Amino acid sequence: MFEFFVAPFLEFEFMRRALAGSLALALGATPIGLFLLLRRMSLMGDAMSHAILPGAALGYLAFGLSLGAMTIGGIVAGIIVAMAAGLVARASILKEDASLAAFYLMSLAAGVLIVSLRGRNLDLLHVLFGSVLALDDASLLLIASITTLTLFALALLYRPLVLECFDPGFLRGVSRLSPVAHYGFLILVVLNLVSGFHTLGTLMAVGIMILPAAAARLWATRLPTMIASSVIIALASGAAGLLTSFHADVPAGPAIVLAAGIAYVLSLILAPGGLIGPRLYRRPHLEY
């Protein structure tokens, strides 16, 4: 038991760093993913993660594999695409999903093109799939900072954000915080995607946001429990994925996302809100 679960982390520093990184990511990105899910914006998160690519790629083109340049490039590109898509949705007849799809497809193409200008396939792989097993001090610090900022911002924005999710008309009626909640939330999405981009890569960053959130949605009925259980599932997926990667010698990023995927599939089958769950927990009906 000890050999299997604990020894890899005691023995190897890169495993400890990977664990710290994926735990920090789970703590911040998963609650954001839950709000994306509840706002029916899951696919929007996916689109946004691709939108980050050309910014990060431009940073890479100018400065090589520099953490700062790629991070700032990614954040700027993500925010530009989010705002532009919102603007197009409001000012043209296209809905937000269509306008986002258009922007992110262009972004993805531009991103891959820019990275390949510099020429090394290994770097392209790094950008697309992240490098959770090679996190340096600066990357860890960045991920932890983004998570800290996210948790404080969520605590502060919680009430306006919840209202913005289920009754935006009421929020607009009583206060001017509606755009603050909406755009503040989008900025948090972009920040966490950049954080996920360094660990899991652009293509899979959304995995750790949405899969644990979807699993938790199937178990919990109240929002606070839902947030807590999604974070627990994400933390467990991070550890399980790293251990699988270590013992079975498979890439860590996909292993983490697949671990969260297994949690989702199990929940889908067993949870009260899932497929078989409602039959499993069937109890006699009440008088009234």
Added chain:
Amino acid sequence: MSEPVIRFRNLTLGYDRHPAVHHLSGEIRPGALLAVVGPNGAGKSTLLKGLVGETLPLQGGFELGIPADEIAYLPQISDIDHSFPVSVFDMVAMGLWRRVGGFGGLRRQDIERVHHTLAKVGLAGFEQRQIGKLSGGQLQRARFARMMLQDCRLLLLDEPFNAIDSRTTDDLLSLIANWHAEGRTVLAVLHDLERVGRYFPECLLIARELIAFGPTAEVLTSANLARARVLAEQFEEDAPVCHRHPDETPV
């Protein structure tokens, strides 16, 4: 006579240059209990949206005799996401927004006020229920409770009894009657003319433009209603530019 709560000055609201509310003028006095009536597409909802600033005037405007945060607005029920995990208590407590804002906590007396208000609308014991588990009528009761906690002087209701059964409607109408007795001003968009006649002393009949405004019995005549039906259906893609009241410039 005190200041009117709302004074419409040649107000025109609309979409894509087509007027939905056309050259509306008039005054609504404090404490009025007013039904806004008209056929579908008459601009009733647009009028309420204009009052809360969600739609900007194409021409003219209106003046409020009260601060803007003294308006409580109940849009049509379809605007709510029922599946969102939030409890009845939490949803209704948001009516205290003016006191607690986006970040403040609830004090003990606030919590008691929420419980008290829930009891008043007939939802005692439903505090921890998720809003997704409420029936349409119960959800509307919860929204009325939230509106009561907002404690505003002008209340705007957009088709509050759509798809609501008659018993719930009667309960909610008696709440509206209480607000009227407390001296609040109420504007409600309604379709049920029989109920309008019974509960609402005043009536504003619109069909894109003002048909009649005054005591309900004088407004809801068959001649007025027939005229409203004809006017609401007029819509031409290439209608000429309107030149009524050329002294008013667009806002």
